[in-house]
């Protein structure tokens with residue numbers, strides 16, 4: 074059995090992984106999302122994959138995808154929102170950085 078390794082949540086970059094296409098030609102391509110995270114998701118119970126309680130940061134888009142995928146077992150997760158509220162404030166923050 075491989076030794077599992079926990080990665081702490083990255084508050085600067087979403088840790089969601091995206092998959093390309095629904096085609097079954099070759100292995101699915103995956104890459105890490107590069108958006109700014111809006112929330113951190115914590116596992117309340119150890120995951121069946123690695124037996125550890127993990128956490129990861131997610132952007133709004135990945136969070137929505139995560140919620141729709143795991144809604145049926147949402148008691149297994151705690152979602153903690155970061156200090157960004159709504160798209161307007163986020164847009165202002167981005168403008169201010171430029």
Ligand SMILES: [Zn+2]
Nearest residue numbers: 087106132135
């Ligand atoms: Zn993302």
